[in-house]
Amino acid sequence: MAVTTAGHSRTSHFDLKSAQLPAVAVVLKTTDAAVFAADLAERLAGDPEFFDNDPVLIDLAPVREAAEAIDFAALCAALRAHRTRPVAVRGGSPAQMEAAQAAGLIAAPEAPPAREVREVVQEVVREVRVEVPVEVPVAAPGAVVVDKPLRSGQQVYARGTDLIVMAVVSFGAEVIADGNIHVYAPLRGRAIAGARGNTAARIFSTCLEPQLVSIAGIYRTTETELPESVRGKPAQVRLDGEKLLIEPL
CATH class of the missing domain: 3.30.70.260 (ACT domain)
Known part of the structure; x- marks a missing residue:
């Protein structure tokens, strides 16, 4: 970043860039x-x-x-x-x-209204039938299926059911479900399962690298590096009482 003053230039010792902070x-x-x-x-x-x-x-x-x-x-x-x-x-x-x-x-900015979330879902979601060779619990009937990558700033909410994502959830994207969340790709954004208090809900991913995971309101950010046994590998997140457990699949 060069700054020009009085006919000459000098090099600045800092840059100004936008940033996102998981909270x-x-x-x-x-x-x-x-x-x-x-x-x-x-x-x-x-x-x-x-x-x-x-x-x-x-x-x-x-x-x-x-x-x-x-x-x-x-x-x-x-x-x-x-x-x-x-x-x-x-x-x-x-x-x-x-x-x-x-x-x-x-x-901080207000949370986006539900109407805007539904519009995003309509844009990026279509229901498909798939056979997945990963041994995890079967998704609930009528589960919402996303088969396109979710970019930073996008949000998908599966109201009253499970959410299945067949593509990457990028850093800064957010997936929310009242039931379980299944991500058959890298999970790098925020995942919130059991959004209405379902303590039995779980989060599954074939490549777990999230900013934040939450089940039934119990949150955990992952700024502290995940254990080698689950980082970037197939893993699940579940509740044990009021403590989140992250385990390999």
């Missing part, structure tokens, strides 16, 4: 920071090393209409105590967003 979404369901802190401590009591300085996006949509003020300083302190880094907030009322920004959080 854990915390959907807030109470305005009481003490109740949230206690609930978070209870959930992570069995695995205090679950997070590893993961960035956090706080979603305020469920409490947007609440009259009570939110103590964002206490909220962020509770998150930091469990090795996370709250950086952004979205979905709140104007007063909530103003208070959050005063506490040092940035305002």
Whole structure:
């Protein structure tokens, strides 16, 4: 990057580029920071090393209409105590967003509406019958099938059923299903199974390299390198209680 000044040029010592940062979404369901802190401590009591300085996006949509003020300083302190880094907030009322920004959080874009997601699905999805030589549980009847690569920024949601992806899920893309997710190609983006709370849902991939995996709201980012036994290999993700397990197939 060259910068011209006063008739001569010099070389800059930095570049400015766009970037994407995978983050854990915390959907807030109470305005009481003490109740949230206690609930978070209870959930992570069995695995205090679950997070590893993961960035956090706080979603305020469920409490947007609440009259009570939110103590964002206490909220962020509770998150930091469990090795996370709250950086952004979205979905709140104007007063909530103003208070959050005063506490040092940035305002993130709103999640895309469901109508836009359906349009994307209609564009890239068609149902096909396939025979797959990988021994995994059979997908639910009426599963949504994607047979085209998903690029960064694209999102597919299989409402009420499983999702089968026959091509690569690129870094920055997102696949969501109320049931299981099957990716018979490299999984490099974000995969969210059991989106409506199905704790029996699983994620399968023939080449597991994800930014983030989630089942029934339990998230794990993979900025920390996956074990050699599953990295880039056929693997599954499932829940054991409230802990995500990543295992080879």
